[in-house]
Amino acid sequence: MSVEQSPPRPGSWGDESGHRGDLREFLSHAVGAVVVVCGLFFLLGYMYLDGTADPQANARYLPVAVVNQDEGATLDTPIGPRRMAVGQQISDGLLHNNDWRTLRLHPVDAQAAEAGLRDGTYYGVVRMPADLSRQVAGRIESVTTESGQRADPPEPARVVVEYSPRMSVVSGQVMYRLADALQDSLRERMGTQILDQARLLAEAEQHTVGAAGELVLRDPVRVEVTQWNPLPEGVSNASLPLFYALVVVLAGFTGAMVISSLLDARLGFIPLEVGPFAFNVHVAPIGRLHTLLRKWAVTIVTAPLVSGIYLGIAHVVGITGFDPWAMFWFAVLGIAAVGICAHTIIAAIGNAGLLVNLVVFVVLGIPTSGGATPTHMLPPLFRAIGSVEPMHQAFLGLRAIMFFDSAWSAGLGHAVWVLGAWGVAGVVGGVLVTIAYDRMGLERQAIADRVRANRRAAAMVGELGSIRRVRIADAAAAGGGEAGQIVEGDATHRE
Template sequence: MLLFPIGVLTLLTTLLGIMYLDYVADPEKNLHDFPIALVNQDVGDTITTADKQQQVNFGNQITAALAQGIPADKVDLRVISINEAERQLQSGRIYGAIVIPSDFSKRLGILGVGSVIPGDIQRPIITLQTNPRAGTFGTQIVLRVGNEALTEVNTQVGKQLTDQVNAQLAPKPGAAPAPALSGATRVALADPIQVVTQQYHPLPHGTGQGLTAFFYALLLLLAGVVGAMVIHTMIDAQLGFVPTEYGPWYVHYPPTPISRIKTLLIKWGVLIVAANIVSAVFLVVGEVLDMPIDHPLALFLYSALAIIAVGVTGLSMLAAIGSAGLLVNLILFVILGLPSSGGTVPIEATPKYFGWLASFEPMHQVFLGVRSILYFDASSDAGLTRALWMTIFGLAVGLVFGAVITRYYDRKGLHRSNRARP
């Protein structure tokens, strides 16, 4: 009697510890397929070396250096156009972008000439764009990867530019020797690139730096799981299948002669009504707390659908296996769901099996839907379409599973009655 609950609790907490600690312990070590765009708009420039004109394109050189220097097993570096990069940023498909402007080579040439000719010059700029709507932790990874890679590129370009200027200053036969580069000039040439960090479509106030979508999705999931548990227990008590305790007293109504399928249909009906009320409550709370909600109707409808899908599946599990369904629901929706949601740590910065879990875990689908509505203007490309279809699919599975198993029990005469152990 004592060993069984201790064993169950030990196994449950072991799974809980592995899932929750494994996904946060070392995100940099687990980094894989992390999508960042690289946009090279540089049109090149013509320089004169030893009385010869030469076409150069430093943007192409930097693109090749970044593609070779950034580890391909960790980062999915996508060399794409500026329009495609913006489209992927707007849909949350990439966490950031490195943008080389069209006049990059020209500005580098001007910097080289300006090092020996008086005049005002500016360092060429490379923009490191982050996508805060895709997640705060993802932004930090973009900054780290981008700064490390561009620091190395800056060193290589600086050495090449210094050699180029020295070649231009090399004395020609019969001409007076050119003045040597000053120390300040050498420092400027050694560090020629200015990296500018820029947020793409910054989040407004009231979004918790991109965490409100995760916690809103978590509320919907908990509403479905807890709602299923509460409805299951309270209706069973009203129908006389379990006692209702009030401190030292309890009430146990006579069992109601009702089939399992009808009992489940009653629970589903109560859940559907409650889901719409809870969805409206969450929406009102968000408005009161000044959360930016540009699409309240979409958020209300999807929230109700998500609660219903989770709750229906949870009730079906309880109808199928009884009290053990509480543990199954806890494992399915919470223990496995939260770390694989991608709401705090990106899926690409967790062990790869979390990506497999995210392909079907309800929490990830709900998070994608809520994030799309709250941060990406309810864009279908930002995950709303996937979230809708996966939520509907989960609802269908829950409905079919619950209806089939309860009808089977009824047909076999497995009515809800007290099965005392001998």
């Protein structure tokens, strides 16, 4: 049986469509679009501005190692030998006066500090060298005793503050701030104590401490900031893992949108538009699960190809110092996991999935990644979101591969497990949702199955469910019907 489909007059608004073409209809369409766009960019503005406006104010528990290797020294005084332990005094002062909400100081030995720097545990280290007390004692003797004044000037006493440029772009800022505060404290507290002791010692030796000596002793220990293990050759920006993570996540998220649109068009679920032309392909007789499996398969095939492209570009631009196989397979995992989840979200909620994917993988992902602003300097809400965000996991894994010799403990192991969990959740969720939709009879409708415009969502769903599945035939496959006719009961045109 065939039913003639009368084309509407150009410029007319037919009763069959439900469109009215009046101002009220336009406003109802516009309001929804405006609300969605404003809501999206409110979230975008909040995430990007609030998370980066004042990182220092949000700094919480930044881990820093304190290493005291000072062996101590003995200073002869009028009342007998006096044992000096400058390194221990500085360590105790750091721990006692520390703002523990901002910095988490860890007194450790040299080996533990080095291991912590190599696996990304610490932003930096404060080191008291073995001869620190001897150098301070030598400076006192050089200005208070006759023998000291005749000897060569001793080397300045130094405390070394090291920062890891591989940990974060702000590691240097964190450790320089700590070094400045430590230098002020040493000058104000230790300098005054040492000067008083030197004056007593000088009186016993029947000497006085001159102006030059006072200047030396008021600043007894210098704090020097150095860089631990500079970035690899060809890399001068510690943000590189963030941008690599960004292109990995975009390959999964954007790739899923492209693959979904192309396959849906080729399977007849949406029109295939090329410039001014729109082609309505016959709907393929497959269910939602079968469609989703096809999309996943294309994503899995695409993932290693795109990962290889990224590695080739990295080689061309001169990025070195990492294990290429670790980088390749980790990027494959990231692209596949994000792509699988993006397909599942689209399969579950339809066109709104494009917006949800944008929010989940990009809007929420970049500011919580820990690449631009370290995780320890993000607001609590951002840290909670980042703990499960694929972008943060991609950044951790890629940073470990690029800067920490692919150490599993440097974040690579955690990233692999979390991204793997995203992939598994995407597969399980996609299978369950599409099977449920198929069993409920909610097959994807043919091009001819329209519902009237300007209806409430519930009414539209009910109307769609009551429509008999029909197809608009083309001239080649319509059998006895004419082109443009709706053909019922023909198995070649059923979904």
